[in-house]
Every structure is written in structure tokens, then in C-alpha cells.
Amino acid sequence: MTFEIVSFVVLAVATVATAIGVIAFKNAIHSALSLILTLLFLALFYLQLQAMFIAVVQILIYAGAIMVLFLFVVTMLASDQDELALRNQIPWQRMVGGLLGLILVAALSYLLFTGAQVTGTTASHAESLKQAITTYQGDTQAFGMALFHGFLFPFEVTSLLIVVAILGALVFGRRTN
């Protein structure tokens, strides 16, 4: 129990610190590296919440594939853009941004502490998660069973979304001349 609390606090502090690093670093490459750390810490959160498949997918897809794409574009474009944040800044932009952020986190926390009434309904027609994990001998099997039984249609729509994204990237990446 104590170990659980300590690991949660350490993870929470590390995640929030690296997330602040993402928006605080001047250099976009440092921000991207900080974001990779945030994603890795979130994967550890998922492990703590016993979502093994999501944790592995988070590391492979997010911290791997998506961030490689990010770093590729950052190194291609932003090497000479380091001074971007200093030039021509709207004077009260940071103050107003921070104030609005404080209001948002206060409102969210207020809602979480007072209004959060969580009741469980399942759409996947599956049994409860722990039951499914023991039935299918693992988290990934339970995930796959739910994905291909209750969530088959959203899964297929996802493929359409990916095709549209590929077409969009092709159209924007094409040289017009």
C-alpha cells in the first residue's frame, strides 16, 4: 500500500514536471524529448493501472512512431527558430494564459471533488475486466475480444480515418510546381 502511494506520487510529479518542460523549453527539440519522457511516464501509469496492452502500445506508437515523426519535422524546420518565442510577444499573453489555466484546473478539480458520480455501464457486452482477464488468460486477449465484438464498427471506421489522413498528407506534401 505504501509502495503504491510512493510510486504514484513519484510518477505524478515526474509526469507533471516533464509536461511543464514541454511548454517551457525554448528549443523545440528539448520540448519533443520532454514529451517523450511524459509519454513514457504515462505508460508507467498504465502499467500501474494494469492496462498492459495500452502501456506497450503507448510506448511503441506514441513514444516511438509519432514522436519520431515529430522529431523529424522539428529538426527539419525549427533549428533556426529558437528565438521565436522571444520576438514580438504579446506582453500579457503568458499571464493571461497562466490565469486561464489556473481557472481551468480549479474548475476541473472542483468538479472532480464534488460532482464526480461514476457509475459503470459497459458497451462491449463483455464481462467485467478482471473476469475477462482470467477468462482469456491475459489483458491483451480480453482487449482483443472486446475490440472485435463490441467495438468492431469504430475499429473499421478507424481504417477510413487513416486512409483520409494518408491522402491528406499526400496532398499537402505534393510539390505544386
Next chain:
Amino acid sequence: MPLTAYLIVSAVIFTIGVIGVLIRRNPLIIFMSIELMLNAVNLSFVALSHFLDSVDGQMFVFLVLTVAAAEVVVGLALIVSIFRTRHNIDVDEMNVLRG
């Protein structure tokens, strides 16, 4: 740990993403802030999935992951395309609709 602790961490990360979108002017960092917000929501999905003892939340995380990948592909292609025509990626100077 109680569910509320995870949701608070999620809310804090989401807010950091919002602040990043508000105060930064480099579109790449704005994109990273959007990724932060998506991941904050993913954390709350996984936490709710764990505490409600249902696998549905993890399904939504899977779908959010796919949408995030598609969004990054199109967004970065847009940024590269803008950089190619204007040689500058300051969001405050993107005020012309024609290319």
C-alpha cells in the same frame, strides 16, 4: 490510490496542454501541447477503466491513439507545407488564407 488522484493528475496535464496552446507561438509546440491534452484524457480513460472494472475505457484509448496519429500526420504535413511557401512558422504571422 483512489480514482480521484488519477483524475487530478489527468486534469493537471490537460491544463498544462491548454496553457501551452495559449502561450506558445511555435506551431510544433502547440501540436505537442495538443498531444499532452489527448494523453491526459487517455490517462483518465484508463483510470476509469480500471476502477469501473470494464475494458471499454481502453477501447477509447486505442481509438484516441489512432486519431492522434492521423492528426499528427496531417498537421505536420500542413506545417511543412506552410514552411515551404513562407519559410517561417510563426502562428501569429499565419494570417493569410491563400497560399
